Amino acid sequence: MQQSPVQVVSRRTVKPPPRPRERIPLTTWDLSLLSADYIQKGLLFAPPPCFSTFTHLVDHLQAALADAIATYYPVAGRLAIDQHHDDEGHVVGCSVSVDCAGQGVEVLEAVADGVAVADVVPPDADVPSVVRSFFPLNEAVNYDGHERPLFVVQVTELADGVFVGFVYNHALSDGTAFWNFINAWAEIARVRLLPSPGGPRVLASRTPPLFERWSPDGTGAAAAPVVLPYADLEGHIARPTMPPPPQRDRMLHFSAESLAALKERARQELLAAGDTAGAAAVTSFQALSSLLWRCFVRARRTAPEQEVVFRASANNRGRLRPPLPAEYFGNAINAVSTEAVRASELLTRGHGWAAAAVGRAVAAHTDAGIRALAAAWAAKPGLSAFRLFDPNAMFISSSPRFDMYGCDFGWGEALAVRGGKANKYDGKVSLFPGREGGGSIDAEVVLTPEHMVALEQDDEFWAAVSPDVQPARKS
Incomplete structure (x- = not known):
């Protein structure tokens, strides 16, 4: 086996200042992710x-991180698993919480010998395998957070750049809260580089995170520990039993103009079909989802009678009544799904119809629907809800609304965003904001080699993909 060019040269534990010990119970949305990857x-x-040596840079990030976890202290904790007993002492179940005892996060300093920025983001090519070496804990699932850190950052020195890789326990929170935390850390790092000595370490302008977990009972009270009807959780954690099949991973760019054209094409098709309501409601997300869904079905050469579905991760915060505040620090996501449709029907009905089908799935995800899903989960708890691989489905996660390029640690905007090997399978797509802003989107597309080759030969798909360029970011 070829040795990775990335070598870890130091490992540091960073702890928050002492504070009263606290337990934060995990609730429905958190627990459903225990089998998922970090x-x-x-x-x-x-x-x-602005740094004399690479170690000086890592020191700077470490000091800022220590300040950040003083506020975001659950990130420095561990998962705790407690058994519950009846009056006779028999085990009736167990619960999981975040034990906020300041156990610490880890900072890894690494060197990628001979690897340049151009090697990490080659134009019009797959994401190179070396990128996976920029992330630790490649085999961990969220359940392992009772022994492993909930957050590890690896800072890798390249020949002409730096890669900062974040590995974060998904049972702790969703992507919204994760990127809020990373942005808070970056903001503190920028402040530390300002010329005024002794400046503030946590900016008062940032709203503090809300750690109290949501309860589905509708009373407005904080969530109590959810007692799972299992004496032991280990046997209910879904871990891969064999290496994953080969897959290819590509970053594809969709400019604001390309997305507008996709949206307008969907709108016109819906108007022609007499669906004025669907045409009025169509969004760029629906239009892009329609393109991906239909082209994936073609690339997989799905049998005409086979039923296919589209799934995506949806943020529950603004859909609940009353809504959860934006600073809610936990998971507030569900997977939404279209109704199943035969592959031949999906392709025959076209772009506008598929966009409207995605729109109906999103629109149906209301407060009532979210609470019904929570009640159904409570009646039959599952610990692997987001292991959603299905050879006849696709799944979209992440969001172009996350402020990824706002994470300036004090030396300018990032050149690119990349993901590791975690949570990837055939038919998985992660959406990122395009670097130039303006509503553009980058899509991280994962398919088997055979399916990716077929997608690369799909004229409709590649007509919508924009040139792989990285211009200066627009406001």
């Missing part, structure tokens, strides 16, 4: 000009 996302930067 989040792996990272930012590629040009060489920072």
